[in-house]
Amino acid sequence: MSFLSSLGRRLRALVRGDRLARxxxxxMRLHMELRSDRLQAEGLSPDEARTAAxxxxxxxxxxxxxxxxxWGWRWLEQLGQDVRFAxxxxxxxxxxxxxxxxxxxxxxxATTGIFSVVNGVLLRPLPFAAxxxxxxxxxxxxxxxxxxxxxxxxxxxxxxxxxAEFDAQSTTFEGFAAYDLGTRHLDGQxxxxxxxxxxxxxxxxxxxxxxxxxGRTFLPDDPIDVVVISGRLWQRRFNNDPSVVGxxxxxxxxxxxxxxxxxxxxxxxxxxxxxxxxxxxESRTDVWVPAPPLAPLPNNVPRRRARVTAxxxxxxxVDAAAAELRVIAQRxxxxxxxGTDRRVGVRVRPLTEEVVDPVRRSLxxxxxxxxxxxxxxxxxxxxxxxxxxxxxASEIVTRTALGAGASRLVRQFIAEGLMLAFAGGAGGxxxxxxxxxxxxxxxxxxxxxxxxxxxxxxxxxxxxxxxxVMASIFGLVAASAATKAGGQLAKESGHATMGRAYxxxxxxxxxxxxxxxxxxxxxxxxxxxxxxxxxSVPSGIVTENVLTLHLTPRTDAQDYYAIEQRVAxxxxxxxxxxxxxxxxQNWGWNADFRVRxxxxxxxxxxxxxxxxPGYFRAxxxxxxxxxxxxxxxxxxxxxxxxxxxxxxxxxxxxxxPIGVGLDRGTIVGVIGDVRQAGLDRPAEPEIFYxxxxxxxxxxxxxxxxxxxxxxxxxxxxxxxxxxxxxVNPRLAIFNVKTMDDVLADSMWELNLYxxxxxxxxxxxxxxxxxxxxxxxxxxxxxxxxxxxxxxALGANPAGLGRLVLRRGAWLAALGLVLGAVxxxxxxxxxxxxxxxxxxxAVIYAAVTALLLLLALAACLVPAIRVARVDPVTALRHE
Amino acid sequence: xxxxxxxxxxxxxxxxxxxxxxxxxxxxxxxxSIERTSSAVLVVEEGxxxxxxxxxxxxxxxxAEWGTTGxxxxxxxxxxxxxxxxxxxTEEQQYLRIAGAIxxxxxxx
Numbered sequence: 001m002s003f004l005s006s007l008g009r010r011l012r013a014l015v016r017g018d019r020l021a022r023x024x025x026x027x028m029r030l031h032m033e034l035r036s037d038r039l040q041a042e043g044l045s046p047d048e049a050r051t052a053a054x055x056x057x058x059x060x061x062x063x064x065x066x067x068x069x070x071w072g073w074r075w076l077e078q079l080g081q082d083v084r085f086a087x088x089x090x091x092x093x094x095x096x097x098x099x100x101x102x103x104x105x106x107x108x109x110a111t112t113g114i115f116s117v118v119n120g121v122l123l124r125p126l127p128f129a130a131x132x133x134x135x136x137x138x139x140x141x142x143x144x145x146x147x148x149x150x151x152x153x154x155x156x157x158x159x160x161x162x163x164a165e166f167d168a169q170s171t172t173f174e175g176f177a178a179y180d181l182g183t184r185h186l187d188g189q190x191x192x193x194x195x196x197x198x199x200x201x202x203x204x205x206x207x208x209x210x211x212x213x214x215g216r217t218f219l220p221d222d223p224i225d226v227v228v229i230s231g232r233l234w235q236r237r238f239n240n241d242p243s244v245v246g247x248x249x250x251x252x253x254x255x256x257x258x259x260x261x262x263x264x265x266x267x268x269x270x271x272x273x274x275x276x277x278x279x280x281x282e283s284r285t286d287v288w289v290p291a292p293p294l295a296p297l298p299n300n301v302p303r304r305r306a307r308v309t310a311x312x313x314x315x316x317x318v319d320a321a322a323a324e325l326r327v328i329a330q331r332x333x334x335x336x337x338x339g340t341d342r343r344v345g346v347r348v349r350p351l352t353e354e355v356v357d358p359v360r361r362s363l364x365x366x367x368x369x370x371x372x373x374x375x376x377x378x379x380x381x382x383x384x385x386x387x388x389x390x391x392x393a394s395e396i397v398t399r400t401a402l403g404a405g406a407s408r409l410v411r412q413f414i415a416e417g418l419m420l421a422f423a424g425g426a427g428g429x430x431x432x433x434x435x436x437x438x439x440x441x442x443x444x445x446x447x448x449x450x451x452x453x454x455x456x457x458x459x460x461x462x463x464x465x466x467x468x469v470m471a472s473i474f475g476l477v478a479a480s481a482a483t484k485a486g487g488q489l490a491k492e493s494g495h496a497t498m499g500r501a502y503x504x505x506x507x508x509x510x511x512x513x514x515x516x517x518x519x520x521x522x523x524x525x526x527x528x529x530x531x532x533x534x535x536s537v538p539s540g541i542v543t544e545n546v547l548t549l550h551l552t553p554r555t556d557a558q559d560y561y562a563i564e565q566r567v568a569x570x571x572x573x574x575x576x577x578x579x580x581x582x583x584x585q586n587w588g589w590n591a592d593f594r595v596r597x598x599x600x601x602x603x604x605x606x607x608x609x610x611x612x613p614g615y616f617r618a619x620x621x622x623x624x625x626x627x628x629x630x631x632x633x634x635x636x637x638x639x640x641x642x643x644x645x646x647x648x649x650x651x652x653x654x655x656x657p658i659g660v661g662l663d664r665g666t667i668v669g670v671i672g673d674v675r676q677a678g679l680d681r682p683a684e685p686e687i688f689y690x691x692x693x694x695x696x697x698x699x700x701x702x703x704x705x706x707x708x709x710x711x712x713x714x715x716x717x718x719x720x721x722x723x724x725x726x727v728n729p730r731l732a733i734f735n736v737k738t739m740d741d742v743l744a745d746s747m748w749e750l751n752l753y754x755x756x757x758x759x760x761x762x763x764x765x766x767x768x769x770x771x772x773x774x775x776x777x778x779x780x781x782x783x784x785x786x787x788x789x790x791x792a793l794g795a796n797p798a799g800l801g802r803l804v805l806r807r808g809a810w811l812a813a814l815g816l817v818l819g820a821v822x823x824x825x826x827x828x829x830x831x832x833x834x835x836x837x838x839x840x841a842v843i844y845a846a847v848t849a850l851l852l853l854l855a856l857a858a859c860l861v862p863a864i865r866v867a868r869v870d871p872v873t874a875l876r877h878e
Numbered sequence: 879x880x881x882x883x884x885x886x887x888x889x890x891x892x893x894x895x896x897x898x899x900x901x902x903x904x905x906x907x908x909x910x911s912i913e914r915t916s917s918a919v920l921v922v923e924e925g926x927x928x929x930x931x932x933x934x935x936x937x938x939x940x941x942a943e944w945g946t947t948g949x950x951x952x953x954x955x956x957x958x959x960x961x962x963x964x965x966x967x968t969e970e971q972q973y974l975r976i977a978g979a980i981x982x983x984x985x986x987x
Contacts, residue, residue, distance in 0.1 A: 006936055013936075023944075027905055027954050028928060032948075034906045035924070059924035064927035070936050 013071045024067050032057050078408070082415035090419060096388055099770060100381050104424025104467060106763055107377030109431025112460045114370040114756075116436045116874040117443075118363050120453030122356050127265060127452065129209020130311075134351035135318060137166075137176070137308040137325070140343060153557040154345040155306035162344055165332050171319040174313050178306035179269065183702075184287060185553045187250040189193045192732050194234065194552045194702070195286035197251070198268065202290050207311050208268065215245035215260030218290055228255040231264030231581040252553070256289065267779050269307065270355040270448040284451070309351060322348035355448050363751070364755060365830065369520060371762045374463075377515040378470070380767040381508040385417075386506050387774045410476055417471025425464040432460055442752050462595070506775050507811060513771040514815020514851060517764035519823050521847045524761035526756045529843065530680075535748065540674035540683065541583055542620025546739035547713035548582050549720060551731050552702040559691040559728045560703060561631065564612045566723040577615030578691065578703045581607075583676045584746035585737075593687065595651070596661040604651050606643070606685040607676065608664075608701070610694055616642075616671060618706045619739075626658045626669030633690040639665035640690065645673050647685035665689065691875060704740075713738050765854060768815070772858040776808045780862035784869055801867030808859030809852070816848055817874055884912075884920050889930050891973055892920070894966040897940060897958040904945075904953035905931065931956060939965050 035053035040046060054060075068077070090097040125131045139158035158166075158178070167176050179200035185192040205217035205228070210707055217228055226792070227249065229238075238244045248255045267285055291306075312321055325346045333344040396409065403696075436455045436615040443450045551563070560578050581589060592605045613629040623646055633640050641664055646671055648657045660667045673683035691703070705724070709716050724731050737745075772852055787800050827838065884892065896911045897903060903911065909924045934940045939962030945955045958966070 005938060009936060009938060023954060024928060024932075026952065028925065030904070030951055030953055031909070031924060031927075033951075056921075056924050058923040060925055063925035063928050066926075067932040070929055070932035495945045705952070 010071055010073070014073050014076070019675070024064055028060055028063065032060075034665055052726055055773070056501070078411070079415070082408075082412050083419065086416040086419050087410060089416060093388070094382060100384055100420050101423045101427065103377045103380055103767065105427030105431055106418065107374045108425060108428030108460065108463045108467065109435060110760070110763075111370050111374045111463055112428065112432035112456060113435030114363075114367050115457040115459045116432070116766040117439050117447075117450075117453050118367045119456050119459070121447060121449045122360055122363055124452070126352055126355065126449075127210075130314075131313045131352060133174075133314065133316075133360065134208070135310050135312060135348050136351050136354040137310055138345075138349070139305065140345040151781050154347040158308045158346070159305050159344070161336055162329055162332050162346070163306065163308060165328055166325055166346075169328050170321075170324055172313055172316045172324050174311040175203050175207050176308055177201045177207045178308050179204060180289065180291065180306050181269070181285075182288075184251040184546070186237070186287075189251070192553055192730075193237070194550075194732075195251075196284065198285050198288045198289040202208040204268075204288065206311070210262065210266055212260035212367060213263045214242045215258070217260050217262075218288075222259070222290055224290055224292065225254065225256050226259045226290060227251065228260045228262060229258060230262055230266065230284070230286050232284060234261045235264070251289070253263040262288075265452060266511065267449075267451065269309075274517045300693045310348075318348055318350055322346070357604075359447050361830075362753065364832065366753065368826075368828050369523060369757055369760045372493040372516045372520055373763055376513050376764045376767045377701040379513050379516075380771050383506055383513070383771045383774055386509075387778050390778060414472050414476070418468060421464070421467035421471040425460075425467055428463070429460060439752070441754075442748065446748055463609075485739065503801070506778070508810050509770070510771045510775050511818060512762070512813040513768040514812055514855070515819035515822055516759070517768040518816055518819025518847060518851055519826065520757070520761035521762045521850065522819075522823050522843060523833075524754075524758045525843045525847055526752065526833060526837065527757050527840055529749060530837075531747075531754055534679040534750070537675065537679050539584070539743070540621060540672050540678060543739040543743050545709050545711065545713055546619065547707045547709060547716060548585075548737050548739060549577075549705045549707070549717075549724075549733050550702060550735040551705055551724065551733060553730070553732075554702050555728055555731060557635070559731070560612055560691055560726045563705065563724055566615050566727060567705065567707055567720055568614055570716070570719050570723060573716065574708040574710060575618040576705065576707045577612050577618040578705050579615050579619075580610045580691075581676065582704045582706070582742060583619070583674050584678060590684075596663060596664045600651055604685070606647055606687045609686055609688045610691045611688050612691050615706060616707045618650070619674075620708070621674055622672035624670045624672055625656075626667070628669055628671075629688075629690040631692075633668075634692045637693075639693055640668045641665035642669040642671055642688040644671050644683060644686040644688075647687065648681045650685055662687070665693075679743075704735075705733075765851070768851070769858040770852050772808055772811065772855055773861070775811070776804055776859045776862040777865075779807060780804055780866045783866065787869050788871040791869065797869075800869075801863040804863040804866050805856065805859050808855055808863075812852060812855035818849060819851075820844065820848075884922060888973065889922065889926060890934065891966070891969045892922075893927065893930060893934070894939065894958060894962055894969065897956060898963060898966055902943075902945070902955040904955050906953075908956070908959065924950050934962070937961070937965075 032050075032053045035056060036046070036049040039049035039052050044052060057063075121325075126134070128134060137158055138155050139162065140156060142155050157180075160178070163178055164174060166173070176199060179198050182197050182199065184195050184197040186195050200218075202218040202220050202222055203214075210217075212228065213231060214234075215228075218226070234240055234244070244258055245260060247258050249258050250256070268288075269285070297867060312318070325348060329344040329346040336342065399409065428725050432457055436453060440447075440450050440453050564576050564578060567573060580586075589608050590605050591608050594600070594604075611629070613631055613633070616623060616628045626642070628642065629640070641662060643657065652660060657667050658669055671688070674686075675681060675683055676686070677684075705720070707713065707716060707720060721733055787795075790800065791797060823839070827833075892912050893908055896908055896915070900911055901909075905927050906924075907928055909922050912920055912922055925927060931940065931942075934944060940956045940958055942954050942956050944952060947953045
């Protein structure tokens with residue numbers, strides 16, 4: 001109790017610390033003045049009185065210190081001194097301070113940022129109830145049905161017949177929920193808005209175990225015209241107004257009752273964009289509507305296929321469940337599909353894998369890269385701190401001689417370290433926040449769960465704590481070594497002693513830094529090589545000065561043709577056309593075809609494209625043979641198609657394809673290959689229809705207008721919008737992008753990794769250079785005297801410079817060898833890289849040359865210093 | 879006039895006793911009071927009053943308040959607390975016990 005009240009008084013004193021000290025001074029001054037007055041009254045002269053009073057008072061400074069000590073806050077006061085002292089010292093060596101702080105900022109910031117992404121995407125469980133029991137079920141894909149690939153991949157949707165049997169017969173599952181993706185248009189002020197819509201079984205939400213933030217989710221007896229909306233849509237269109245629940249909204253012209261709102265974070269399915277094969281601009285889902293109930297079709301034709309997520313019963317293993325489903329699938333194949341070539345396959349996979357597998361390896365490799373940077377940063381900081389200790393030996397000797405206690409020295413070193421750690425940590429937090437946001441923004445559409453990523457403060461705390469501990473340890477080690485060495489130094493008065501103590505450590509650190517920089521530089525070179533390769537790949541289109549605009553909702557062919565003509569007639573427009581799938585943005589949409597009167601091996605498939613006549617010209621696609629479409633290829637005239645060269649090569653080689661009749665029309669032209677799905681994916685066979693002859697087949701995602709302009713296309717948006725409105729005022733325009741942007745977006749993954757890995761590699765290279773420079777500068781300083789003597793004895797200055805260079809090159813070479821060995825080991829451990837393949841001799845040679853150059857540059861200044869040393873000055877300096 | 883430095887460890891006792899007797903005093907008055915009551919035999923190294931007073935403040939034996947002297951100067955006045963009086967009693971008894979014992983030793987023949 002009395003301890004507590006005493007502590008309370010102490011704390012109050014601490015808070016009023018300044019006033020306490022000032023009060024003491026005043027009290028003591030008063031005392032001496034009163035005493036002096038009294039003595040003067042007794043007859044002393046004023047001077048004598050003041051001296052006597054001071055004598056009787058004693059040592060006022062000591063008294064004051066003792067008085068302050070009484071409160072027990074001396075250590076804090078000293079800490080304040082230490083911090084101020086540290087700040088002064090650090091300010092005096094701005095190069096050291098800036099380098100260490102920047103290193104810490106970038107290393108902690110980058111590591112926290114990347115790990116936040118890894119944690120949010122890969123490590124945290126999916127935000128559903130018992131997510132480990134959720135699995136994804138796959139059926140045989142269409143492509144494998146068509147005999148294109150062997151062994152058949154089972155990674156597509158599941159047929160409804162099998163699904164009904166699974167549901168009825170399986171004992172290992174709690175339930176199945178089928179869903180499909182599509183688009184719907186929400187009517188409202190400002191025109192219709194295209195939404196990513198999921199039509200799902202009514203058990204969908206309860207199976208996932210998620211709750212709405214307003215209203216409710218589906219009930220088993222809900223009619224088909226109810227809708228649950230996403231938190232984002234709620235915010236965007238309904239201003240977070242809870243009263244919209246129960247209101248009617250219009251989707252594709254049909255009234256739906258809005259029954260609930262999901263939380264902002266909720267998203268299902270996750271990789272909506274990739275499920276639509278690039279047909280969706282982003283991966284977030286907006287609305288969920290009940291799917292029509294599963295009704296087994298009478299003629300055994302699997303008309304509907306669906307994506308299926310299911311929940312295992314507690315304790316059931318995934319492979320056990322898969323085995324059961326395979327048995328059921330075989331039975332279905334034998335009983336329901338007897339006599340057809342239809343085969344049933346089934347595969348079960350944990351939902352988490354389904355969601356994050358596409359990015360798992362890439363993210364871990366990035367994480368590995370950032371850890372390498374962190375290690376290099378630690379090595380560099382250690383190196384710099386050791387170098388500084390060496391330089392400060394004489395200062396320590398002086399201070400010890402002046403009576404600085406060992407504990408006080410340690411405290412000062414720790415204070416210095418802590419200041420660096422805090423500055424680095426504060427900056428690191430900023431970098432982490434900024435970096436995480438950047439990655440999330442860049443990857444929003446492509447990295448699954450990107451919207452769930454938040455900055456991981458725990459990781460930051462760990463890293464920051466690491467910095468603090470490291471700083472303290474350095475303080476201790478450095479101070480103890482310094483005090484020990486200080487004694488010797490005082491005797492020897494040279495500064496080689498501490499150098500010898502740390503020399504080996506520092507050499508080792510530099511070698512490690514060089515090897516880490518080597519590894520990261522190899523990674524950066526691989527990604528850069530891939531980027532260069534892709535830039536030289538013929539895309540089949542001309543992207544300059546092309547604007548793409550998505551038109552929604554779908555309308556009739558007459559409108560599309562009218563829009564094409566009206567836009568093409570605008571001044572300074574070179575051409576216009578419509579397509580339902582913009583290259584490098586949307587793909588998929590495959591179907592089989594047959595050549596009339598001929599059997600092709602296997603069952604050929606091709607991508608189906610619906611275009612208007614001006615499309616090929618507007619996109620800059622080469623016509624290889626025959627003709628493009630014209631306005632005469634209309635609904636009533638004979639069915640015609642254009643195919644690409646890939647189709648001709650694969651299915652119609654060694655013949656004139658023009659005039660060949662397919663079941664989908666007669667070939668009238670052949671166009672050059674276009675890389676539709678991505679620059680890194682070769683063109684697949686494609687069949688183009690004139691939209692007029694097949695508009696009902698065109699996808700419900702609407703069509704995109706492609707306009708080739710003279711000059712920057714951005715200026716044409718207004719005119720084009722007007723032209724479209726004149727034809728059909730109901731049509732909305734969105735997703736306006738230049739083709740150059742579409743191209744850049746298609747390379748987002750490569751660009752993201754290129755950007756990050758290049759940054760990491762640059763950082764590691766700079767760190768290695770700084771490390772080398774530090775070590776060589778120190779060596780140069782330490783050997784200055786020796787060199788001076790040698791010069792005085794007639795040594796060649798250039799030879800002395802070469803001595804330094806040789807030593808730097810030797811360290812760098814050690815680092816390079818170690819780096820090469822580690823790179824090979826890492827590649828062996830990782831297998832293949834997701835981007836860039838294996839490093840070849842060219843890459844090894846280029847990176848080695850780069851690092852050697854950098855090493856020589858780093859050693860050049862110290863070498864020149866040695867070579868130019870003036871013997872007289874150097875010897876006198878000693 | 880012979881002046882003796884006060885025996886070590888007794889400064890606190892003297893201050894507490896002075897404050898208990900005279901009420902509110904500032905530092906100079908405490909020094910004067912000790913000197914006067916000891917008939918100018920006991921001399922305090924006057925500055926050492928202040929660390930002692932601070933220690934006693936920390937322990938809660940005295941409290942301090944700023945006031946004005948007769949000569950219209952600002953001074954800090956110290957006052958003994960209840961805890962201070964208890965401490966005074968303890969220290970006084972302890973001192974008397976020791977002093978008595980020493981006296982007995984010295985007087986023994």
